[in-house]
Each structure stands twice: as C-alpha cells, then as structure tokens.
Amino acid sequence: MTDIAQLQTPALLVDEQMLADNLRTMADALPGRRLRPHVKAHKSTALARRQAELGHDAFTCATIREVEGMAAAGLGADLLLANEVLDMTRLAAVAARGARVTVAVDSAATVDAATRAGLREVVVDVNVGLPRCGCAPEDAGRLADLARSKGLDVRGVMGYEGHAMVIPDLDERRKTVDECMARLRVAHEAVGGDVVSAGGTGTYAINTWPNEIQAGSYALMDTAYAALPDLPFAQALTVLGTVISTTAPAGGIPGWAVVDVGLKSLGMDHGNPAIPGGTVWFCSDEHTTWQPDVFDDVRLGDRVRVLPAHVDPTIALHERMHVVSGDDVIDVLPVDLRGW
Amino acid sequence: MTDIAQLQTPALLVDEQMLADNLRTMADALPGRRLRPHVKAHKSTALARRQAELGHDAFTCATIREVEGMAAAGLGADLLLANEVLDMTRLAAVAARGARVTVAVDSAATVDAATRAGLREVVVDVNVGLPRCGCAPEDAGRLADLARSKGLDVRGVMGYEGHAMVIPDLDERRKTVDECMARLRVAHEAVGGDVVSAGGTGTYAINTWPNEIQAGSYALMDTAYAALPDLPFAQALTVLGTVISTTAPAGGIPGWAVVDVGLKSLGMDHGNPAIPGGTVWFCSDEHTTWQPDVFDDVRLGDRVRVLPAHVDPTIALHERMHVVSGDDVIDVLPVDLRGW
Numbered sequence: 001m002t003d004i005a006q007l008q009t010p011a012l013l014v015d016e017q018m019l020a021d022n023l024r025t026m027a028d029a030l031p032g033r034r035l036r037p038h039v040k041a042h043k044s045t046a047l048a049r050r051q052a053e054l055g056h057d058a059f060t061c062a063t064i065r066e067v068e069g070m071a072a073a074g075l076g077a078d079l080l081l082a083n084e085v086l087d088m089t090r091l092a093a094v095a096a097r098g099a100r101v102t103v104a105v106d107s108a109a110t111v112d113a114a115t116r117a118g119l120r121e122v123v124v125d126v127n128v129g130l131p132r133c134g135c136a137p138e139d140a141g142r143l144a145d146l147a148r149s150k151g152l153d154v155r156g157v158m159g160y161e162g163h164a165m166v167i168p169d170l171d172e173r174r175k176t177v178d179e180c181m182a183r184l185r186v187a188h189e190a191v192g193g194d195v196v197s198a199g200g201t202g203t204y205a206i207n208t209w210p211n212e213i214q215a216g217s218y219a220l221m222d223t224a225y226a227a228l229p230d231l232p233f234a235q236a237l238t239v240l241g242t243v244i245s246t247t248a249p250a251g252g253i254p255g256w257a258v259v260d261v262g263l264k265s266l267g268m269d270h271g272n273p274a275i276p277g278g279t280v281w282f283c284s285d286e287h288t289t290w291q292p293d294v295f296d297d298v299r300l301g302d303r304v305r306v307l308p309a310h311v312d313p314t315i316a317l318h319e320r321m322h323v324v325s326g327d328d329v330i331d332v333l334p335v336d337l338r339g340w
Numbered sequence: 341m342t343d344i345a346q347l348q349t350p351a352l353l354v355d356e357q358m359l360a361d362n363l364r365t366m367a368d369a370l371p372g373r374r375l376r377p378h379v380k381a382h383k384s385t386a387l388a389r390r391q392a393e394l395g396h397d398a399f400t401c402a403t404i405r406e407v408e409g410m411a412a413a414g415l416g417a418d419l420l421l422a423n424e425v426l427d428m429t430r431l432a433a434v435a436a437r438g439a440r441v442t443v444a445v446d447s448a449a450t451v452d453a454a455t456r457a458g459l460r461e462v463v464v465d466v467n468v469g470l471p472r473c474g475c476a477p478e479d480a481g482r483l484a485d486l487a488r489s490k491g492l493d494v495r496g497v498m499g500y501e502g503h504a505m506v507i508p509d510l511d512e513r514r515k516t517v518d519e520c521m522a523r524l525r526v527a528h529e530a531v532g533g534d535v536v537s538a539g540g541t542g543t544y545a546i547n548t549w550p551n552e553i554q555a556g557s558y559a560l561m562d563t564a565y566a567a568l569p570d571l572p573f574a575q576a577l578t579v580l581g582t583v584i585s586t587t588a589p590a591g592g593i594p595g596w597a598v599v600d601v602g603l604k605s606l607g608m609d610h611g612n613p614a615i616p617g618g619t620v621w622f623c624s625d626e627h628t629t630w631q632p633d634v635f636d637d638v639r640l641g642d643r644v645r646v647l648p649a650h651v652d653p654t655i656a657l658h659e660r661m662h663v664v665s666g667d668d669v670i671d672v673l674p675v676d677l678r679g680w
Contacts, residue, residue, distance in 0.1 A: 008404075008427075008680055040625055062626045064348075083626060084584040084598075086641050087348075106585055109640040131621065132629050133585040133598050162624065244424040245446055245473040258424075258473050264656045265680075269608035269623065281471065283609065284502065285380055285652055286402045286423060289472050300449040301426050312625055316604045317656065319679055339659055340348055340605075 002329040004303060004322070009242045010265040012314075012321040013305065014220060016330060018236035019050075019323070025232050026218050027054040030204060033212060036060045036080060036197060041216030041312050043337035044321065045073035051219070060197075060214040064090050069337040071099035078102070080123065080197065082158055082214060084110050084133050088117035095119060102155055102195075106135045108146060115150045122152050123195055126187040128159035128180035137183040141190025156195030159184040160214070165202030170230050174206045181209045201225055201233070222311035224270045237321070238305035239265055239273070239314065241288070243298055255295035261306045262286040267313030274307040342669040344643060344662070349582045350605040352654075352661040353645065356670060358576035359390075359559060359663070365572050366558050367394040370544060373552060376400045376420060376537060381556030381652050383677035384661065385413035391559070400537075400554040404430050409677040411439035418442070420537065422498055422554060424450050424465065424473050428457035435459060442495055442535075446475045448486060455490045462492050463535055466527040468499035468520035477523045481530025496535030499524040500554065505542030510570050514546045521549045541565055541573070562651035564610045577661070578645035579605055579613070579654065581628070583638055595635035601646045602626040607653030614647040 004013065026035060032055045039048050040062035048059060048070060058078035061067045067079050068090060076099025081091065084106055095101040096118075104125035105111050114122055124144050127134030135143055144154045161180035167173040181198065188196055199213035202225060207213065217225050220237035241261035249255040259275070263283040266273050272280045278292040288306060292298045308314040315321070316338055323331035344353065366375060372395045379388050380402035388399060388410060398418035401407045407419050408430060416439025421431065424446055435441040436458075444465035445451050454462055464483050467474030475483055484494045501520035507513040521538065528536055539553035542565060547553065557565050560577040581601035589595040599615070603623040606613050612620045618632040628646060632638045648654040655661070656678055663671035 010680060083600075086582055086584060107640060110584075127587065131587070131593075131596055132624060132627055136587075136590075242426055244426060244450075247467065247471070247476075250476075253471075256471055260423075263607070263609045264653050267603070267608070268653070269603045284472060287472055300447060313604050313608070340350060 004240055004324060004327045004329060007240060007322060007329070009240055010261040011240045012318045013238045013240050014321045014323045014333065015234070015236045016323050016325045018234040019219060022219050022221065022233045022236060023050060023054055026204070026215065027056070030213055031055055033058050036212045036214050037219070038062070038200070038214045038216030039066050039070060039337060042219060043315055043335050044333045045069055045075060045336055046333040047219065048075055049073070058212070060216070063340050065339050066337045067091060067101060068094055071097065076100060080158070082125070082160070082197070084125065086110065086113050088113050088119050092117040092119045104133070104158060105143065105147060106133050108143070111143065111147045111150060111152065114147070114152055120153055121155055122147055123155050123193070123197065124157050124187065124191050126157050126159040126184055128161050128183045128198070129176070130160060130162040132162070134159060137186040140187035144191040154191060154193055156193030156197070157184060157188045157191050158195070158197035159187070160198060160200070161203060161207070162200070165200050166224055166228060168228065170206070173203065177203050177207045181207065185209070201231065202228060205230070217311055220311050222270070223274050223307050223309045235307060237311050237314070238307055241304050241306055243300055243302040243304060246298060246300060249295060254291050256281065256289055256291050257298045258287050258289050259304045259306065260286060261288050265314070265317055266306070266308050267310040267317070269313060270309035273309055275304060276307070344580055344664060344667045344669060347580060347662060347669070349580055350601040351580045352658045353578045353580050354560060354661045354663045354673065355574070355576045356663050356665045358574040362559050362561065362573045362576060363390060363394055366544070366555065367396070370553055371395055373398050376552045376554050377559070378402070378540070378554045378556030379406050379410060379677060382559060383655055383675050384673045385409055385415060385676055386673040387559065388415055389413070398552070400556070403680050405679050406677045407431060407441060408434055411437065416440060420463065420498070422465070422500070422537070426450065426453050428453050428459050432457040432459045444473070444498060445483065445487060446473050451483065451487045451490060451492065454492055460493055461495055462487055463495050463498050463533070463537065464527065464531050466497050466499040466524055468501050468523045468538070469516070470500060470502040472502070474499060477526040480527035484531040494531060494533055496533030496537070497524060497528045497531050498535070498537035499527070500540070501538060501543060501547070502540070505540050506564055506568060508568065510546070513543065517543050517547045521547065525549070541571065542568060545570070557651055560651050562610070562654070563614050563647050563649045575647060577651050577654070578647055581644050581646055583640055583642040583644060586638060586640060589635060594631050596621065596629055596631050597638045598627050598629050599644045599646060600626060601628050605654070605657055606646070606648050607650040607657070609653060610649035613649055615644060616647070
C-alpha cells in the first residue's frame with residue numbers, strides 16, 4: 001500500500017470515509033433518479049461509477065468530452081448535456097453508438113443544431129434568474145413547439161438557479177429558489193415533458209419542486225460550499241503539498257512556510273485556499289506562502305493538506321485523485337473527463 | 341489548412357506575427373544566454389524550441405516534469421529548476437541521461453536532498469524581498485560552503501523580485517528592483533560562481549545587473565503584463581470561444597451574450613478575462629457572460645477571442661495551442677509540460 005509520503009506533490013487526496021458519507025447522505029436524500037449527479041464537479045468516470053452504484057444512473061454533463069467519456073465508460077444510460085452547443089456532431093455520434101444523449105436548447109439556432117446533427121432528444125433550458133444561458137420562461141413553449149415541429153423529442157425543461165447556491169442565509173436562499181422555480185414552472189406548463197431538472201449542492205434540500213437535482217460538488221465539497229452551515233457534506237478533497245522552504249521570524253516579521261501547491265494546482269476563481277493551522281498569504285504558480293500559527297511546528301518536508309476554495313476547477317488541473325484512508329492511498333481515480 | 345471556425349472551443353490561439361515579434365524583440369534585447377527563458381509560462385517544448393533557435397539554449401523550469409520534458413525534447417543543454425525540491429531522484433535521473441540539470445537550494449535540507457540524490461550542480465536561491473523561497477542574503481555564503489563541503493558544484497545565485505514585476509510606475513519598479521539586487525549582490529559576493537539569475541518580463545529591461553534574466557510571459561503576454569505601458573510585447577495568446585447563447589435587452593436590463601470560455605479554460609487568479617468590444621460580467625465553469633458594446637453586432641455561433649488575465653495558468657488548462665495567421669491555423673504547439 002502506498003503512503004501519501006511517497007506521492008509526488010502536489011497531489012489530490014480524497015478522504016474515503018468523507019466521500020462515502022457524502023455519497024450516502026445524498027443518495028438517502030435524493031434516491032435514484034431524483035439526483036442527476038453533475039460530473040463536471042469531479043470529471044472522473046470512476047467516481048461517477050460509485051454514484052451509479054448508489055442508484056443514480058442518469059448524469060449531468062457540461063462538455064462534449066464529458067458526454068463522450070461517460071458513454072465510453074458504460075455510464076450512458078441517460079446523459080444530459082446541460083449546456084448549449086452549436087456543433088452537435090460528436091454528441092450525435094455518441095448517441096448513434098447507443099448512449100442516451102439529451103442536450104439543452106435555448107434558441108432556434110440550438111434547435112437547428114440538434115436537428116442538423118441528427119440528435120433526437122432535447123430539454124428546453126430556461127433562464128430562471130442567473131444571467132447566463134436559457135430562454136425567457138414565456139418563450140419556452142414556442143421553442144418546444146419549434147423543436148417538435150422539427151421532429152425532436154422535447155423531454156422537458158431545465159433551469160439552473162446558480163445565483164442562489166451560496167446565499168448564506170437559508171431563508172434568503174429558499175426565497176430566491178422559489179422565485180426561480182416559479183419561472184421554471186411557467187416554462188414547464190408550456191413545454192410539458194417528464195423532465196424538470198434544476199438545483200445544485202447548495203439547494204438540493206430546499207428545491208423540492210423539480211423531479212431531478214443536478215448536484216455535483218456535494219461529493220467532494222470545497223471551502224465555498226463548506227461555509228454554508230446547513231449542508232451535511234464534508235470537505236473530502238484536499239491538495240497534498242510538501243513544505244519546501246521556511247523562513248524563521250525575524251525583525252518583527254512573522255515566520256512563514258512555503259508549500260508546493262500553487263495556483264496551477266488550485267482553482268483560484270473563489271480566491272485563496274485555506275491551510276488548517278495557519279494563514280495563507282498568497283499563491284504563486286507553484287507555491288503557497290502561509291504563516292503557520294506555531295512556526296516551530298512546521299518542518300521542511302512536512303506534508304500539508306491544502307483546502308481549495310473551489311473544487312471543480314481544482315480537479316480539472318490534475319490527472320488523478322488519490323483516495324486515502326488516513327495516510328494510506330487505497331485507490332486512484334483518474335480524472336479522465338478533462339478538456340473539450 | 342484549418343480555419344479557426346473548425347476548431348472545437350474553447351481553444352488556445354497564438355498569433356504568429358505577435359509571437360514572432362515578441363520572441364525577436366526579447367532576443368535583440370537579451371541575446372543568447374543573457375535570457376534564460378522560463379518554460380513555466382508556456383509549458384511547451386515546441387515553443388521552447390523556437391526560443392532556442394533564436395539563441396537561448398539555457399532554460400528555467402518550475403517543476404520536475406518541466407525538466408524531464410525539456411530534456412526528453414533535446415533541450416537539456418542547461419536546465420535550471422528555479423525551485424526547491426526535497427526529493428531529487430527524478431532530477432538526478434535526467435542528469436544521468438546527459439542533460440545539464442541545476443537546482444535551487446535555500447536550506448541545509450535542500451542541499452542534503454541534492455547530495456543524497458546524486459545531483460551535482462546547484463545555485464543558492466536568495467530571498468530578495470518576495471516572501472517565498474530563498475535564504476537570507478547573509479546566509480547565502482554559509483549555505484554555499486555547506487554545499488561545496490558535500491561535493492556539490494555551486495554555480496552562483498538566483499533571486500526573483502516577483503513583487504516588482506507589475507508595479508505600474510517604472511521609476512517605482514526600478515527602485516524596488518535595485519533594492520532586491522542589492523540583496524542578491526551581497527549574496528553573490530559571499531557565494532561566487534558564474535551564474536547570477538533573476539528577473540522576469542516586467543523587469544527584463546531595467547534589471548541590468550544579473551547576467552541572466554528568467555523571463556517567460558513575454559512570449560505570449562496577458563492583460564496583467566499588458567497593463568504596463570513600457571513593455572514592448574503584444575498579447576499574442578487568446579482563448580477562442582463560440583457565442584452559444586444571447587439574451588436581448590429587455591425591461592431596462594442590457595442584452596448579454598455567453599461564450600463557451602469559462603473558468604476551467606482560464607487562469608482566474610488575476611481576475612476576469614477581457615473581451616474587446618464588450619464588458620465581462622462573470623465567469624462560470626464553462627461560460628463567460630458579457631455585455632457587448634453593441635448587442636446587435638453579436639450573433640449565435642460567432643467566434644470570440646477572449647483575453648486571459650494571466651497567461652501561465654491559462655495554458656496549463658489546455659492540451660495544445662493553435663498558432664494562427666488571421667483565421668488560419670498554421671501550426672499546433674502541444675502543451676506537453678503540464679503536471680508534476
């Protein structure tokens with residue numbers, strides 16, 4: 001068995017017990033197809049397989065590569081590309097090989113793209129309040145009619161209330177979710193279909209109207225979601241680093257340490273990572289400079305677990321995750337869904 | 341010949357003329373070994389080869405993988421790992437295969453690591469003011485003595501004035517550089533050796549005392565460095581995206597567009613990217629939502645060149661760069677030095 005001391009750093013670590021607990025907690029709350037796990041969070045077919053083994057065999061994807069990889073791994077029972085694409089050639093090829101592929105459409109151009117490529121199933125993507133993709137709720141019915149007139153099967157609607165995900169106050173978050181779902185309801189009444197897809201880790205427990213939730217981050221978590229006190233998921237993902245340099249306190253300047261986990265191994269869009277027992281000063285390409293609470297407790301060569309602020313883009317920078325129990329590496333999950 | 345319209349987006353584009361001009365401008369300013377190009381900026385042996393063809397055959401690396409890849413590509417005439425490493429086994433293996441490998445040391449532990457692994461050449465890394473790696477200037481001589489007593493060849497000193505790089509005012513920047521180099525001078529007087537290595541793109545023209553400059557970003561540039569009016573380098577790297585969704589102005593809210601270039605294809609540590617002719621609102625994993633100056637000028641399917649705020653971590657997210665002349669793809673540069 002490998003010990004983490006033998007790993008080349010930086011390296012992603014996933015705590016097995018936390019991962020198992022997170023997956024189980026969500027499977028209990030949203031069993032089977034009530035959850036459509038979003039693979040963009042972990043980009044790993046091996047981790048998706050564990051979600052499927054717990055009963056969730058329909059998945060959400062953000063990129064064509066994710067759809068292709070999931071289908072190639074035998075996890076293509078029901079793949080939703082919850083994103084707009086204007087060249088669906090590769091998606092149609094995946095569907096032709098037997099996977100079920102559904103794509104989001106929010107415009108006549110995306111409906112045309114599906115028709116042209118020969119893809120058969122779509123959902124209407126509705127703007128529920130986040131200024132990004134999605135048609136206006138009042139346009140959803142017209143778009144569904146257009147799609148059906150072209151021979152497409154319109155399975156239903158989706159709408160992502162992304163701006164609600166990390167609202168700290170639970171009542172405020174619920175209020176925003178309700179406003180968003182009122183818009184999605186208007187769209188669904190006009191569109192019809194069996195699929196009403198929405199939500200994410202921050203709203204999985206309070207967004208009860210859709211019949212499937214697209215949560216992904218719950219499996220591994222990050223400091224942004226961990227700041228929400230109501231979420232029952234543990235921060236299972238860390239980036240293991242090695243202390244490569246220390247500078248002792250001198251002349252009134254506190255001592256600092258440098259770990260070889262930098263902004264090329266961390267998603268930085270939510271800001272700096274955290275290091276328990278210390279204060280992060282700043283990140284460079286291959287370094288994080290931090291001030292240990294007790295300088296003398298840190299030694300050159302020490303292994304440090306750095307907590308990334310945002311899990312999804314952190315994982316996208318790595319080739320694999322090491323599943324650990326304590327300091328033992330018990331499994332390796334290839335991050336095989338990167339790229340586009 | 342491929343047109344960029346045929347590329348899967350997001351995709352890195354490098355403007356051939358700008359790249360050639362940037363490389364030539366720097367080679368004229370710092371010919372041959374006066375420049376030790378930093379490969380961390382582009383992580384591409386193909387691009388490094390172009391730098392070598394212009395006369396720079398000594399390179400700076402930030403990771404073991406970069407050293408291994410450069411040596412394997414036949415670019416191992418003089419590789420400096422400008423970073424501390426505590427397990428140098430892989431570096432020693434590269435050196436044993438014939439490449440010249442020098443590593444930075446800033447502690448007895450890193451000297452021991454070099455000795456233990458059988459690596460022969462080091463430079464003393466000196467803290468010149470950026471709180472990161474490097475020993476204090478007054479400790480450099482003692483560390484060099486220790487290294488020599490263990491049979492290591494101490495080639496000289498290095499010190500990176502990273503905190504000076506993007507000081508907007510040139511006089512202020514020069515003042516900080518001079519303070520830093522005064523520290524490096526103290527260290528070099530005690531250490532000796534032929535190598536005095538420092539600097540970067542922001543200080544290449546004003547840091548005249550070292551005998552080699554470790555600039556990397558100059559080849560491709562980014563919006564952070566482009567904000568310095570004194571630098572003669574053009575922003576050659578963009579991320580090509582496709583407009584996948586638009587929402588027309590309504591109810592006093594301006595119209596917006598969404599391009600499929602998100603925070604998983606952009607280094608985000610320096611903030612949001614820029615889109616000429618528009619204002620970026622925010623980035624999601626696979627999207628940038630932005631407001632075009634003239635909404636009606638933007639159509640679904642349009643190709644948009646997004647300017648990343650920080651080039652190094654942007655490239656690290658991609659598998660290849662497409663060299664373009666206008667809209668023609670004339671070459672592909674694999675990003676083959678990623679990972680650790």
